[in-house]
Amino acid sequence: MLDKRYDPKKVESGIYDEWKAKGYFSMHDLKKKPFSIVIPPPNITGKLHLGHAWNTTLQDIIIRYKKMQGYDVLWLPGMDHAGIATQAKVMQELRDKGIDTRSITREQFLSYAWAHKEQYAKTIHEQWKMMGLALDYEKERFTLDDGLSQAVNEVFCSYYEEGLIYKDKRIINWDPVQMTALSNIEVIHKDEEGSFYYFAYPVVGTEEKLIIATTRPETMFADVAIVVNPDDERYKKYVGKKAINPANGDELIIIADSYVDKEFGTGVMKCTPAHDPNDFLIGQKYHLPMPVCMNKDATMNELARGYTGLDRYDCRNKLVEDIKARGLFVKEEKIIHAVGHSERSDAIVEPMLSSQWFVKMKPLAKRSLEMMNEKERVEFIPSRFANVFTRWMENVEDWCISRQLWWGHQIPAYYRKDTGEMIVSRTPPEDIENYVRDQDVLDTWFSSALWPFATFGWLKNDELFKRYFPTDVLVTAYDIIFFWVSRMISQSLHLTHKIPFKKVLIHGLVRDEHGKKMSKSAGNGVDPIDVIDKYGVDALRYFLTTISTPGQDIRYSEEKIIASSNYLNKIWNATRFVLSSIDSDVKGDEQIDLTKLSAINHHIILRFNKTLELVNEAMERYDFNMASTHLYNFVYDDFCSAYLEQSKTALKCEEERKITSIILLKIIKNIILMIYPYTPFIAETLYLSLPNHLASIMLETYPDYIDLKEDENKEKEVELLNEITFQIRSFKASENIDSRDKLSLMISSPYFSTLSCNTLKDMLHLSNVIEVKGEELDKNSRIFIFKNGKISLSHEQDASERKASLVKKLEHLEAEISRSKKMLDNENFLNKAPVQLVEKEKVKLIENEKIKADILKDLAKFN
């Protein structure tokens, strides 16, 4: 027997372990059609947050739904080693323990890092369990496990052989805190206030000076030239001459290049090839030297004479003062400009010349863009994100993949100790003692990009790969489209010649109650574990996945979690009612005679079928908001408010009791099955309380339509039943009639049954309900006229009141009629509007005219 109250704690405990122990998550029936998802592997750096909860619940819903539909589903779990983030975290842990991180070796560090991984993996497993995720743990992978490492190694080497990977000295983004190179997308640009410093550069051999503006004076020690536009009349004459660098007195050659914008600044630019990507291009074009003036920690090196060892910003301040002292300072102008910060350390990134490994992106991007116009293309949901993807691919630049870290896949390049000659090889050279291996590791996203196929044993062409790849859908937030989605697509197309997934379901981010982004630093994060503790995981899951439109952010809202919980309580109690109202011999799977259905039974089946159709359509689109809304409306309005109340009378009626019980049970079972993908714990508990259940709801199949021949007259009966119920309740409320007052009702309708009369009597607490012929209604009572019949209620009203209410109704009706007439008189409407719509309007007009005639007849009695 179910408790009176739905208690999530009680409901949820033990179920997950049971499912896991029985192997439900890893059951695979190879006769069924495969359906697969790979989890976006969480980083092993922290706890699960609401974003993870949302992301994984969406996938869980899809997996559970598809499994019920008869697919052989595989949801592959795994985790990401998260190079920079994990290394930073482990280093911090070591420092907190008092270990000197500068003195430990690579091997020592790695053993600490693996211990860290084990610990966090345990936490993540705990949290997956709390969320109730149907993950196939037998297939679990890690981005640094042997299989993935082999795949990474193979891809690196084959790309190198194809010329898709190369090593070169280029300007990269340097993170001076993590002391590693970053890719372009790991740099976050923030608008910050800065200064434009204007300095005077005396032109050698003249009395003239060139005024040049810079935002980064500290890089002036690495200046190698001054550039003007060749068409600039102001400066043409200086080309070929030299000017003095006010920072260090060096002479700089003045050259001309059309890159310089005459209108921008003073029209004169200094060229610092090792510290600016554009200057680098000019430096290459004119074969200029490319000195670097900073160390890896962003302090000044020996090139900055007099400033060596200073931090870059201390150097900037001191240098500006020194130039002022020399009389070469012109002015300082405050500006707002975009400054690059490291995504992980938040340090200001230094563009710096450095020797790194790159992936040539143009050929890969080209293939990805072609794919988007082919039949076998990746479908983005919502579709606008496809444009985000293609736009990025169109403008993509080469990808810097080497990182100066230890935690990751070490690059398989080896350098001969004596000659420095480099080889790239799948296996270490035989005379390894003569080589030094490249110390760098690969960008974490390089391995993540292989995730959807490397995890399936792509390299060995495993059965898993053959059966489950390409995957069916990838679920992720929009913030990693560039980092991950786009790279998986381009890598997969090149390596497997297939798209990695057929669809990408993009969701948004979880914001706090005020719409702000949740972050650790702002301290506004909500821990899902606290929410689960308070309201249960089902309420959290339902909230996360049903309140939003695809691709849109959601705002955390405790009141909506409470509302979710109340909804579940509603289903709980509806189930409790059904189980306590029906006889124990009713199992719910009995055949029912569909030709002998009462009006309410007929109606609820009709409504169920319609709801199932709407829900299925929305589920297929992965539109969980609409799917849940349709089910919600059915549960509340059709089932609980109407049918459940109406069925109470039928259950008291001998010839109706059995069939109504069966239908009650069938419908509630279907509701439980339909809510199950969203809220599996309460669904399992309720399911197991039903008669004739399987061992678990996880073994169930999705509900099917209930066969029914639609009967219009029965629908009219229910419509009238509902109209009368509503009208009388409304009337009682407006007239301040106590609901327990025993009024009696006369009814005249060709569609009404005795059962419906009794139902009205019970629901409206009437003393009696009498069926009469057309004109026999009680003339002294309150009369209500409907489309399919009319009634009188034994509540005395004086004549003027009755007349007034009839007049009011008449006015309303006439407005309706004139609206219909206006539309139907419009030839354009008749010709251009859909036929069904015109018909609908015509029927409405006829019905309203009929009611109007009835009212007029009544009104005539008052004259």
Place this chain on the structure above:
RNA sequence: GGACACUUAGCUCAGUUGGGAGAGCGUUUCCUUCACACGGAAGAGGUCGUAGGUUCGAUCCCUAUAGUGUCCACCA
């Protein structure tokens, strides 16, 4: 500078083939009647940002515009 999203009831948000605007919470009145007070019944509350256009008809399509937000972007 470019792109995209959002603007609908007091608040938070739904509303895909253009055909009389919905939910949750809040709010008013009544009801502890045997599924549920984590409830029920009946209400109040909206010129669907603004201005044009297309259409028989626009919250929905088009154009412009305002506000908010996000992403992208090397202009020294």
